[in-house]
Amino acid sequence: MTTTLAVTGATGGLGGRVARALAARGVAQRLLVRDPARAPQLPGATVARTTYGDRAAAVAALDGVRTLLMVSAAETEDRLAEHRAFVDAAAQAGVEHVVYTSFYGAAPEATFTLARDHWFTEEHLRASGMAFTFLRDNLYLDFLPHMVGEDDVLRGPAGDGRLAAVTRDDVAASALAVLLAPGEHAGATYDLTGPEALTFTEIAAIIAAHTGRPVTFHDETVDDAYASRRRWEAPPWQYDAWVSTYTAVAAGELASVTDHVARLTGRAPTGLAAYLAAPHDEETP
Structure with missing residues (x-):
């Protein structure tokens, strides 16, 4: 059987969820991974090695694929260039429809610096000639507990801004719904949020x-936020991304709640309290 879905x-948190859900429904798929040895062993799945920046390998890996779930690449300084190269490879390979995991509020001058890369990736997809669907997920709700420091303080310059964070499970379920009927979602942009917008x-x-820890929020100044994060060695763009996560919240750019998860999946998204009350496997967000 020809595999037309990739x-x-x-091997990551979101793509792995989608791949497992597709396999559970008996959908044939091709898994595009950097390291085939780490690819999940799933019924109906074949594996092809490629990277976003290797155009020749990507064209070969995408041969025969009609619908592609393009999970955004790991955060790097040259991620946008990798995205553009991969989009070009997909178009060259004859891919017809790309479902891209973008970011809520993607815009050329978004406060959250990485949301700008997502916007320009979207624009490259719009110009590619392929059909597209954009899944603009808010910050991952799963990650919020991991933002608390060892001193039980959640710190950042978010002020009283609100955040409509969404679980990866809800994003994956939304992606699954689109991939099962891609033609129904061509040209659509979905803003994926949780059921509520909370302050920090x-x-x-x-x-x-829910944890019994005496967790509190400390509203840092922007200067203090940069200073507190310099305990970790990182390039300047990474510090900007970390801090602008909070300033985007302060600016109100991640606050609006939508019904898009429910529209796609048929069920309400999970909120923070319900997420924390449920059992979870230990996993890095």
């Missing part, structure tokens, strides 16, 4: 209530 990022003060209180 999934990138199958409220987030800290919910985490405290």
